Amino acid sequence: MTARILLVLSALTWMACSESNPARDWKTEEPPVDMGSEEDDGSETDAGPEPDAGPEPDAPSEPVVLVTPLEPLTSDQLNCEVVTESVAPSGASVTYTYAWEVDGTDQAINVPAVAASRTEPGQSWTCKVTPVADGIEGPIGGASVQIVNRPPEAEAPVIEPAEPRTHAPLRCVPTTNSDPDGQEVSLQFAWTLDGAPTTHNTDEIPASLTSKGQEWRCIITPNDGIEDGEPQASAAVAIVNTPPEAPTLQVSPDPTTSSSDLVCDVATPATDADGDELSYTFEWRLGASVVPGATLGADQTERGQAWECVARANDGEADSPEATISTTIQNSPPSAAQVEILPPSSTTSVDLNCQLIAPANDADGDELTYTYRWLKNGSPTSYSEATLPASATAKGESWTCEVTPNDGTDHGPTASATRVIVNEAPGAPQASINPATARTADDLTCEVVTPATDADGDTLAYLFSWSVNGAPSGLTASTVPSSQTSKGEVWTCAVRANDGLLSGPATEVQTTILNTAPSAPTTAITPSSPNTTQDLSCDIVTAATDPDGDTLTYTYAWRRDGAPIANTGAILSASNTARGQIWECTATASDGSLSGPPATASATIQNSAPSTPQPAISPTAPRTTDNLVCSVQTASVDPDGDPITYEYSWLQDGVATANTTQVVSSASTTKAENWTCLVKASDGTATSGTGTQSLNILNTPPSAPTVAISPAQPASTDDLVCQITVPSTDADQDSITYTYAWWRNGQSTGYTAATVPASATSDAETWECRVTPFDGENAGPAGSSSVSATPPTSCLDLKNQSPTTPSGVYQIDPDGSGPINPFNAYCDMTTNGGGWSLGAVMRDTDRAHVNRSAVGMLTGPNQSFSAKLSDTQINAISATNTAQSVYRMDCDGVSDFLRYENGWDSQAREGTLMFTYRYSCDDYACVVANAWETPTSVVWGGADYGGGSYPLHDFLQYNGDNHNGCFRLHHASSGNGALWVR
CATH class of the missing domain: 2.60.40.10 (Immunoglobulins)
Structure with a gap:
């Protein structure tokens, strides 16, 4: 269970x-x-x-x-x-x-x-x-x-052969293998070389892949078709050394004799399968005697011996098999004798004797005999004795004696000597030198007077050699050219006869070279076309030559228009000449002993060109706005007194222009250009050199700008801004930059920007801005504008302080610290000089019903008549201009003027300045009088300031204080207008 x-x-x-x-x-x-x-x-x-x-x-x-x-x-x-x-x-x-x-x-x-x-x-x-x-x-x-598979099994394989050599194939031989499951077993092969895997996968490694020193191992892996068994490796086998093959030998000399060392050498080198470097050992064997080394000395051998040379190759590990070669010592022929033919200089009258200077030598000690043979001009003869009779020879023949030794077995090498049969030299000739009296211009000729004799009857030629003052000259022709001789030299000619082989004794003759006069020179008068300002020079163009090489001197003679003068120098002063004269100069060379022929040259005095004038350009520092004017600063002078005219031309940057006047218009110039004035003087025939004056067009600074400070009436809280209202202009069209400088109460402040901050200003200060233009080279004049922190007394005062102030509303203070407080007024800064304060304006006003209000404002029934300033303010403005106050009435675009006479009584000086103005439009006028403190008679002007022609424009005269108010003169219609005061 x-x-x-x-x-x-x-x-x-x-x-x-x-x-x-x-x-x-x-x-x-x-x-x-x-x-x-x-x-x-x-x-x-x-x-x-x-x-x-x-x-x-x-x-x-x-x-x-x-x-x-x-x-x-x-x-x-x-x-x-x-x-x-x-x-x-x-x-x-x-x-x-x-x-x-x-x-x-x-x-x-x-x-x-x-x-x-x-x-x-x-x-x-x-x-x-x-x-x-x-x-x-x-x-x-x-x-x-x-069903579980069981892997196959195998035992380690073996490699055959067990001790392989280079280039021997390797085989991997399995031992036993089995499969527990009874499966058929296959084997996979692998090889390692020196421990590293290879790509070989068969059971054999080809012989071509093996080399000495390699270590090979074989690995087999069994497989039953399903899986591999455990791999099995063989024992490692190493490729062992392979001894080299035997070489083949040769012996030299061949044949071998006892007179030479025997040398055993490799004829065909041994081969080594491993490619090892091989060395060789040699030995000589004669019976039991062994002599090591490749060379066997001649003193160790005797004729008839049979010697064997034995050699082995060695690759550093093993010897090759023995290689042998045998040789038998042969008879050694005697060496060559040394011979000489005597006498050294042989003629047909002397026997030739072939003598042994050194006998031959025989290595075997054999007794030697000699045979003789004579060759004539390279051909054998029948003469075989040591002596050749003189009767057998003739001049020019080449005789060779050959002597060969013999040891009874072999002849030795033949020795030889050669002599040429020489000829006897001819006798001496007789000679002379022509001409007998010679100068340096003469060639010297050495002539044979009596020929030489030759014992051999040969045809003779003559050899010449010349010496001068006892020293060889190197000349070997029969004639010496005159170019080789010099006055006073002693020339000797030596002449010898030659029969083609030998020269006979020399015969010598000599002569002395006499003095020769010099040649004529070539002359010219320079300058070739002289004028009266130039000295005349009698120049030696081609110097005279003296065959003797003597130092030459020259004498000169002058003729004017064919007549001789006393001047004997090479230079004739210009003061002696006049235009049109013909002058001749004669030059003669002398060597101190003789004079040569004379040479003559002539020249005609030409017109003299005027001197070079020196011009000047004005202005000296021109700008593009200046005309360039070229004038003659240093006048030209004409040596002949001829009248002079001037020719002008101009270069612009070195290039010719078409301008031939003295003036270059400013419109033609540009900054940085270089202008050159060229002036030549002419006397009507000749032209002077060119006088030049150059200068560069300079930069023109820019004009001053128009400057305004904004605001024109600053408060202490306002920044001050300096504005350029009208920029500077630059005649050179340069780009303009500006720098700013601010002045406070006449002192520089260090502010250089266009704006001064309000924090830098205070009441009652006057600030000025100065703006300086700069065109990149020069600064122009500065433009300036001033403002004050204290209000001006009127628009006119502001205009005077700062002329560039634009129209606008400004604060004014006519009485300064008086009872009237500063107030704003509109200022017209352009019309009729500017500085106008606007008092009132009207728009379609019924001038019949104009009244002044209790506060000083003038009003009409329709309230369209407006006073911009009160009577008090207008009166205060008038009071600032004590000389005169001017009133302007603009009516429907038309300006009329009134003049207010000095309001101060010149006697009592107690009057009060009164404000009076006229409002006039369409031929109507209204006069308004302000109240005054002290009644007095004040005369008001009765004519327009502008010279009006209408009587209705005239002022009436009023006296006393009962005329306060506005009085109508004529009025019927309405109109537009404005009242201005300054």
Whole structure:
């Protein structure tokens, strides 16, 4: 019972842990298992229900099945066990049918066990168990296992050969291998070289890939078709050294003799399969005697000996097989003798003797004999003795003696010597030098007077050599050209006869070179076309030559118009000449002993050109607004007294212009241009040199700007802004910048911006802004404007303080610290000089009903006549102009003027300044008089200030104080107008 529980628990554990167990859930395998099969009579049917159909109500439950062992080998029997029995609802007994599949294929096995022989590694076996109760089949229970493969096994392979050499193939030979499952085993091969993997995967490494020193290892991996077994590596084998092959030898010299060292050398080098660098050892063997080294000395050998040379190659580890070569010592021929033919200088009268200077030598010590042979001009003769008779020779023949030694066996090398048969020299000739009296202009000719004789009858030629004052000259012709001789020299000619081979004795003759007069020079008068300002120079153009090379001097003579004068110098002063004269100069060369022929030149005195004038340009520092005027500062002078005229021209920046006048208009100039005035003087025939004067057009500073300070009547809380109302202009069209400077009460403040902050100003200060223009080179004059923190007394006062103040409303204070408080007035700063204060305006007023209000405002019935200032304010403005007050009335766009005479009594000086104005429009006038403090007679002007021509425009005269008010003169209509005062 315990075993049964354990088996059920094992099955449940297997079902819960199927992912880690080789047995698999048979229901999840692909393709799906048909659970409807059953086995009635040993055959399999497909009568099962549809997959979505449930079991019949009375069918037994599905059993729980387990296949054991869970990890079966091919040696294990498979057992299909029901670990949880199927239960029939009816309580009937349950039986089971079995079916087995391999990898999804039915195996027609219907028993609970499968023999191990039926299994193979990797197969998946599934057991399906169908419960049956009362003939009703229940749902199939099943389980699967996979046959576990056991990897194959192999033993370490061996590499053959066990001690391989370079270029020997390597074979990997497996020993034994097996597979526990009886599977066929295949082998995979791999090789390592010096411990590193290679790409070779066969059982053999080609011989071409092996080299000495390599270490190879073979690795085999068995495979049973499913998995690899453990790899097995062979023991490492190393590629061992391969000894070199034997070389082939050669012996020199060939043949070998006892007179020469024997040298054994490699004819064909040994080869080494490992490519090792080879060295060689040599030894000589004669019987039991061994002489080490490649060279066998000649003193160790004798004729007839048979020597063997033995050599071995060595690659640093092993020797090659011996290489041998044999040689037999042959007879040594004697060496060459040294011979000479005597006498050294041979003629046809002397025998030639062939003598041994040094005999031949024989290494074998043999007795030597000599044979002689004579050759004439290279051809053998019959003469075979040591002496050649003189009778056999002739002049010019070349005789050679050949001597050959013999040791009884071999001849030695032939020695030879050669002599040429020489001729006898001819005798001396007789000679003379022509001309007998010679000068440096004469060629010297050496002539043979009596020919020389030659004992051999040869045709003779003559050889000349010249010496001067006893020293060789190097001249070898029969004639010496005159160019080689000099006065006073002694020339000697030596002449020898020559028969083609030898020259005879010399004959010498000599002569002395006498003095020669110089040649005529070539002369010219310079200047070639002189004028009266120039001295005449008698120039030697081509100097006279003196054949003797003597130092020459010249004498001069002058003629004027053919008549000689006393001047004997080379220079004739200009003071002696006059225009039109013809002057001749004669020059004669002398060598101190003789004079040569004279040479003459002539010249005619020409017109003299005037001197070069010196011009001047004004102004000296011109600007683009200036005309350039060129005048002659230093006048030209004409040596001939001819009248002079001047020619003008101009260069602009070095380029000629078309202007030929003295003036260059300012319109033609531009700043920075360079202008040059050129002036020439002319006497009507000749022109002077050019006088020049240059200057540069300078920069023109900009004009002063017009400046205004805003506000024109500042309060202590106002910033002061300096404005340029009319910019500066620049004649050069330069770009203009401005700098600002502020002055307070006449002192510089250091403010350089256009604005002074209100915080820097105080009441009663006067501030001036000065604006200076700058065009990049020069500053122009400054424009300035001033304002005062104290209000001006009137618009005219403000205009005078700041002429650029624009029209507008400004605060004025006519009486300063008086009882009238400062008030605002509109100021006209442009009309008729500006400085006008607006008193009143009218709009279509009925002038017949104009009255003054109690507060000084003049009003009409329709309230359209408005006084802008009170009588007191207007009177105060008038009082500021003690000389005269001027009133202007604008009426429908037309301005008229009135003049107010001095309001002060020149006698009593107690009158009060009165305000008087005229309102005139459409030929009507109204006069208003203000009250005054002290009644007095005041004369009012009776004429328009502007010179009006209408009598109705004239003022009436009023006296006393009873004329306060507005008096109508003529009134009939209405109009528009404004009253101004200043």
